[in-house]
Amino acid sequence: MALVACPECNHQVSDSAFKCSQCGHRLRKAKRGLFGTLFKWSFILFNVLMAVWLFSSFGIMGEAMQSSQNEYEQAGAAIGSALGMGMIVTTWALGDIILGLLVLFTRPKEA
Numbered sequence: 825m826a827l828v829a830c831p832e833c834n835h836q837v838s839d840s841a842f843k844c845s846q847c848g849h850r851l852r853k854a855k856r857g858l859f860g861t862l863f864k865w866s867f868i869l870f871n872v873l874m875a876v877w878l879f880s881s882f883g884i885m886g887e888a889m890q891s892s893q894n895e896y897e898q899a900g901a902a903i904g905s906a907l908g909m910g911m912i913v914t915t916w917a918l919g920d921i922i923l924g925l926l927v928l929f930t931r932p933k934e935a
């Protein structure tokens with residue numbers, strides 16, 4: 825463990841410290857662990873996948889509406905689409921909460 829001078833106040837701090845003990849100046853960024861990185865990327869990937877899913881279901885919904893023979897089928901397609909949409913949004917929200925918490929828990933800790 826070596827001592828380095830803080831660029832802000834010139835106080836001697838350990839080179840393993842994330843912050844200067846004197847003035848609180850950030851010396852280096854805390855790194856995420858393997859799980860932290862993994863959760864962060866799954867969070868991003870999950871949001872991309874959900875956006876693609878939602879977007880593609882818009883297309884399916886439009887097709888179902890157009891191919892319907894009468895207003896009853898159209899109404900059925902609209903209800904089905906609304907339910908499907910609600911399911912996607914619910915899954916998205918739940919997944920975001922769970923993954924968001926995991927990302928938060930694996931957040932880099934500062935010494």
Ligand SMILES: [Zn+2]
Pocket residue numbers: 830831832833834835844845846847848849
């Ligand atoms: Zn300092």
